[in-house]
Each structure stands twice: as C-alpha cells, then as structure tokens.
Amino acid sequence: MNPGKIFKDGLLTNNPVLVQLLGMCSTMAITTSLFNGLGMGLSVTVILCCCNVCISLLRKLIPSTVRIAVYVVIIAGFVTIVDLLLQAFLPALSESLGVFIPLIVVNCIIIGRAEAFASRHSVGEALLDGLAQGLGYTAVLVIMSVVRELLGSGSFGAGVFNGGKGWQLFPAGYACSYLTLPFGGFMTLGCLIALVQFLRSKKGEAEK
Amino acid sequence: MKLHIPGVRIKHTLPDVAPVPSLTLPLPEKLYMPLSMHIGAPAAPCVSVGEQVYKGQKIGEARGAISAAVHAPVSGTVLAIEQWPSARGGECETVIIENDGLETLSPDLCPHPECENDADALVALVRECGIVGMGGATFPTAAKIDSARGKMDTVILNGAECEPGLASDYAAMLERSDALLHGIRLLLMACGAKSAILAIEENKGEAISLLSGKLPADGSVKLQTLPSLYPQGGEKQLIYNTTGREIRSGGLPADVGCAVFNVETAIAVAEAVESGMPLIERYCTLSGSAFAQPKVVRVRIGTPVRHISEAAGGYETAPKKIILGGPMMGMSVYRTDMGVNKGSNGILAMAESGSESERQTSCIRCGRCVENCPMGLMPNYLNLFTRKNAAEKLQEYHVFDCLECGVCAYGCPARLPLVQQMKLGKARLRAWQNAEKARKEAQK
Amino acid sequence: MEDRLLVSAPPHVRGGDDTQSIMLRVIIALTPALLVGFWRFGLPTLMITAVSVGSCVFFEWGYRRLARKSCTLGDYSAVVTGLLLSMTLSPAVPLWLPLIGGFFAIVVVKQLYGGLGKNFMNPALAARCFLFSWAALMNSWVSPRGVDAVSSATPLSVMKGMALPAESPMDCFLGLRAGCIGEISAAALLLGGAYLLLTKVIRPHIPLSYLLTVAVLTFLFPRGNERLTWMLYQLLSGGLLLGAVFMATDYVTSPGTDRGRVLYGIGCGVITVVIRYFGSYPEGVSFSILIMNLLVWLLDKWTTPRAFGYKKEANT
The missing domain is CATH 1.20.58 (Methane Monooxygenase Hydroxylase; Chain G, domain 1)
Structure with a gap:
C-alpha cells in the first residue's frame, strides 16, 4: 500500500472521527481548549503507532478467537506508559485530561485500527497507518478545540503559546460559554462532519 | 365511547341555491348515452346504428348482477355507437341518439301495480329500469336491495345532499314529495325493513316542513334533521348520525342492518312502478361563479353539458374551470360535449381558477x-x-x-x-x- | 366559449385560513404585549425587537438563498420567531444578543432541520435558552419606568427566596413590574390570547391545561401561608402567560390531537412548577416547553384518535 494513500485516508477520506465516526466521546469531551486537544491528540497518536506496530508484529501469533482481549492488553500497556509519562512530565495536561487518558484503552479508534488494519498489514504499513490515523484524529481535535476555545472563552492557545498564557482575543464575558459544554461539542462536531460530507459529495459529483 | 364525527361547514364561493321551481330545459338535438354510467360492468348495446328508438326504450342491456340497463331518453334515431368522452372520466362506449323532437313513448311502458306488494317483482322492475344510486355513487339499486334483503331493519333516505352548494336533492324532495313517500314505502317493502329514516340537513327548511306534514300515519317513516355539515351525506357518517351504528372498517351498511338510498333514487323507483318510466331524467344543480344565478334544472340523461349551460341562460363570465359533481369531490373536465349521466348531480362553472393558484407551504402541523x-x-x-x-x-x-x-x-x-x-x-x-x-x- | 378549461384535482374550494394569514394573526395578537413593553421600558426595547426581527428575517433569507431553496419570507414565520424571541429577552440586553439569537433560532433550530414545520423545538425558545450562555446579560433586569429603583429583582426571583414580591397582583396584571420585554403585562397577553382563540388560530386545550396545572400545583403546595395569593403571583409572574399562550401553542412543536394537547399542557405545567420550586433558575417556562417539545411525536402517537370503524367490541 502506498504511503500517500495511507496518509490521505487517515487525514481526510477515511478520517477516524469525521468519516468512521469513531472516538466521538473523547472528541466531544476534551476539546474545550487547544492545550487539551493537542495533548490528547498526540497521546492517542503515540499509543496508536506503538499498538499498531506491536500488533502487526504479533499478528501471526495471536489466535483469532482471543484477539480482542490480546489487543486490549497491548493497548492498556501502552496507555499506562503514556499516562505515567504525562503525570511525570506534564502534570498540568494530565490533570486537565483526567480520566480520558486511561479511557484511551477503550477508544474505538485504536481497537478499530488494530482489527481493521494492523492485524492484516506489515509493520511498516501499520506504523504509517497509526501515524496517519493519529494525526487525522489530532487534526480534528485541534480544529474543534480552536473553535470552541475561541468562541467559548474568547482565548486562543491558553497553556500552549505565549508562555502558557495564550492570547485573550476578546473578553470572556462576550464568549458563548455554552460552547465549552458538551452541547457545544455536539454542535461543533456536527457542523464539521456536515462540512466534510458536503465536500465529499461535491467531490463525488465531480468524479461522476 | 360515543365517537364524535366531525364535519366542516364549508364556506364556499357557491351561493345557496333556491331550489324551486326547477327549470325544464329545451331538449338537445343529439344525446350522448354512455353505456357505463354506474358502478359495475358497462351495459351491452341492444340497438344498432340507424335504428329508430322510442323514449324509454331500452338501448343497453345490463351485463351481470352489478350493472344497470340504459334507456333512450328521447325518441329518435341511433346515429352511432362509439367511444366518447364520459362524465366519469376517460372514454366509454356511448350510444349517440339524434332527437326527432316527437317524444314518442315506447309502447312497452305501462304501470306496474303488481310490484306494490311483491318484492321480487319490484327488484326485477328496478333492474329493468336501470335505476342506480343517484347521489353520485351510482351503485345499481337492484343489487343493493338484493344484497341487503332480510338483513336489515332500517332504510335511510339520504336527503343530506352529498356535497355543499348542491340543491338537487332539495328540489327533488320539494317537487316530488308524493313520489318520494311512495318510493320509501316500496323500498321498505322490498328490503323487508320495518322503519325508514328520512335524513334532511337543517338548511333545507322548506323540505322539512313540507315532508313532515306528509309522513304516513303509521309512524314507519321518521324525519330526522341533521346539521348541515360536510360530509353529512357520506353513507357511513349518515348511518352513524341517524342511528348511532358504526360500520366496521371494510364493512357494508347491511352489517349494521341499514341500507341507504338517495331520495331521488326512491323517487325513480316510485315512478317506475307508477308509469313504468325507466331512469332517463334527473335533477342537476348549476352553480359556480361563472353562472349569473345558480339554479336547479331537470335534465334528460345524455344531454351534453354544454347544451345544459347554454339552455339554462349561459354563463355570465367565461368559466375557467368546469366541474361535474360538487366542489369537494367533483371532477374538473377539459371538454363539455359529453352527456350527463345518472350520477351527475351538479355542474359547477368557476370564473376563477381557485385553489391551484394558491401558494403551498410545508405542513405546519396545525392539526x-x-x-x-x-x-x-x-x-x-x-x-x-x-x-x-x-x-x-x-x-x-x-x-x-x-x-x-x-x-x-x-x-x-x-x-x-x-x-x-x-x-x-x-x-x-x-x-x-x-x-x-x-x-x-x-x-x- | 369554453376553450382552455383548467383541469385540477378536487377539492375545488378551500377554506379561508392559510399559513400567512395565521402568522399575521399571531403577529397582531403579540402587539398589545409588545406595546406594553415599549411603554414600560422605552426605546431600547424597540431596538431589541427591531434587531431580533431583522436578524431572523435576514438569516431566513440568507440561508434559503445560500442553500438554493425557495424564499420563505412570505409566510411571515420568521417575523413571528423574531418577535417571540425579543419578547423573551430582558430589556437590558445588548443589541448583539438578539442578533446571535436570531441566527441560532433560524439557522440552527429551524432551517438545518428543513425549515418551517420541520423543527422539533420552538426556535424562539431554543434561541433564548442558547442565549443563557451569556447568563449575566440575560439576568440583568431594569425596573419599568414609574417604579423608583435603579435595578430591580423580578417577582419570580423574589419568590425564589420564598417571599411574596413587593408589587401587588394588580401591578403584575397590568405590567408594572420588572421582567422580559413581552412578559410583564398579563392583561395584554390575555388580550392577545383571546384574539387568537376567537379567530380560531389556537385551541384552548394547551393554555388552559398548562395554566390550570400550574394553578393547582401552586395552590396545593404554597410557600407561605397565603395559598391564593401565592398561586396568583405564580400565575402572573415570569413568562408563564407568554409561554402558555404563544410559545406552547406553536403548531409545529405541539401535538396535533386534542388529547395530546391536554397532556402536553399538563406536562409543561408540572415541569414549570418543579423548576420554579427546585431548580437553580427562578423561571422554568422556557425549559418546560422545550422539554415537552421533545415529547410531541410520542404524544401524537399515544393519542392517535380512534378511527371510524375500529370500535372495540364490548366483550374483548
């Protein structure tokens, strides 16, 4: 499989969130600021790459009847590593993401890729796929976080840029605080999915 | 639970029609007798082109149990038997008769006093005379009586006018009240029912006062006044509103011991017995904004629609739409040279195009x-x-x-x-x- | 003389009311309450109403145009939404708030679901609740002219503290109290409601069952000793009348059967009282109506009328 297609799939045409509609729970829950979104996205990318490689290596050894359990064990191992690393080196992020880091264990994107891709492809391809899917997930998280952070609290990049302060673009009193609630997550994600579907249908028409 | 049968007071553009006296129109030169103007199989023509026919002579034979005979409404010559537009939509086999203006009666016609007390003879006569339900549904009356004989206790006479803005039933009740009561007696006898209900809408006051004075002394016929709502004249609604009996979905009036006849049908039955005259004439309401004045006319079956409107005084303004039947369920037609049939209770001519020009929105769920x-x-x-x-x-x-x-x-x-x-x-x-x-x- | 006849399907006559005339009558019915609002709160309310109506109309036009759909401004439903939205706002809100409200009501709640008749929530109320995102702005009240106070609590927020408000019931009836632009005068709202009832735009089931439920519950469970006064204040304060007469009766988001309408009204009443008594907001009308909006399809299903000819036999 050529690397270009794997990346295009992960970022757009088969984006885990916008097209496969996987991992929606964390997507809606943590995208309240760029800090959270970026942190979560990169964590998942790292775990996804490691898991994909590991599962691809073991794919001939894992008996198919117990494969899901084996996947979960492997994923849980990597998640624990990442969780502990975050606690050690980025305590603020770990605090902010809270339970959603451990919950990556049951994130459908990772199990989904393990089942649908890593268990059927070579190690190199699996690594690329993990990277592409992870970046696709991160991209969506970043877009949603930027929108929700900007409209919901009037700031940009708090915790990331400008020495951790970010920029307050307009007073928080004017911001639509509802957008930082789950309701805002649903709305933003809905609009984003609609946009992607619209573009895909446009492209489909053009190809016809 | 008593079911509330709603209905609406239709505020229509049609004025209330003063029913009497109805006009009798000059006869047309050509009459178009569709052989399919009833529910069921079309009649089979029993005359040939060029043949001389007399008024009341049978020109179409009923085919099967659910069918009705067709008779010549005037004396004259059969010009053609061909496919012609029908007032029921589409085309059907039609006998075209050239009127000789002599009104020579068929020699076969005679009174049938033997039918007064003989149900079988009466049903045979009704079948022979081609009588069908004249409220618009045109179900063969003989078949209706046959299917319901012995199963029912109540005959309901529908004087509720099947649609708003029509007055054919009203005119019939006023002008032929004696024949109506005779017809009710005959139908009661034929159906083996004990009592009859004459159902009249409350806006037909003259008919109510006239008929209430003429009801038979034995109390077999009751007059019931109904609110003038649409669709009051619907069979299921009429039975429910007069007797409180509810026909199950898919059921027939006979299931609840009732049979419904239009008042004009009863009159036609009485006339068949009194003079032997088959069904060749009916009341028809002319209404709508294109007419100067709405009126009720007595027309021969087969008279072309155009002849009727012209003979009745023509239009005041050019009609945009012509409807056969009533404003709610009538059919708009694109030509007017077809003959009226046994169910044609109204001709509406609209000067304005009506509902089509109105803007449609999506459903606002008003309920x-x-x-x-x-x-x-x-x-x-x-x-x-x-x-x-x-x-x-x-x-x-x-x-x-x-x-x-x-x-x-x-x-x-x-x-x-x-x-x-x-x-x-x-x-x-x-x-x-x-x-x-x-x-x-x-x-x- | 009869050439070119028009052929069309029956029925050939139609009743008098159409969507446009119904919406116009709602606008007429809203006018008295709006006028009282203008009179009590002055020019700002006029501006708020203008911005609200203007933004609703603009977004309706803009969205339909962008989506290449037919223009639906002619049915006046956007105007009605704009008026209703402005009537549920505090007279102290900045002008950009109704602008955002109009966008949310028309684009998100109404048009994204297919436009008139397809929305499952009342657009004006949903927009009002969305605007609570700016809670501080939505909950700043000004006192009506003629009452000596700079800023004033609404009768409902006073009653949240289990005390009776300072205004007399008559003041609440006439509109001499703080509150949203369109909700302060019970008299004007009732006048509008009577007009809607008389012109058969609405049926009495929803407003009556809603108000009666609130009346019964507040009478049975008063806070304080004066049952009747407490009930009266509960009925006259807040957005109850505005909601019961104009919001809950919105065709699109209320049941289509009479039995359904009664249940819907009762549901609204119960939820309103529960929120007023136990919720963190002093007012529960908007939320109760929105919650019941979500049940409308179920209510329609449960209260489907018995069709003619499907009578249950006595022995089954």
Missing part, C-alpha cells in the same frame, strides 16, 4: 386535518408516511379508510394536496401488500 377528518384519521401523518413511502405505517394509520372527501385539504392552511397524497398512499400500500404477498409465496 386541523385531524380535527376535521370524518373518519378519525390523521391526514398529516398519512401525508408524511406517503412521502416517505412507509407502507407499514400507512397501514397502521388506516389509509384505506380514507373517504377522499377532501375535508382535510379544504381546511389545510399550508394548501397541501392531501387528497392526492391519500390516493398515492393507498396505491403505495397496495403495491407493498402485493409485493409482500409475492415474497411470502416465493418463500413457500
């Missing part, structure tokens, strides 16, 4: 159709299910029980074509049922 539906259906949801082609839902919400009376569409603020949607819904449900049946058979 008026649900409030007004005389069958207790939910037209708003049926409309939705039809659009979504949800056949099982259409079945669950009883689309087949829709009368297509048009009350929902009349009151719809969004101006949705609800009646057409109901028809489409029925077709879709039928298609689905057939497909399901085929699928189940294929599985076996």
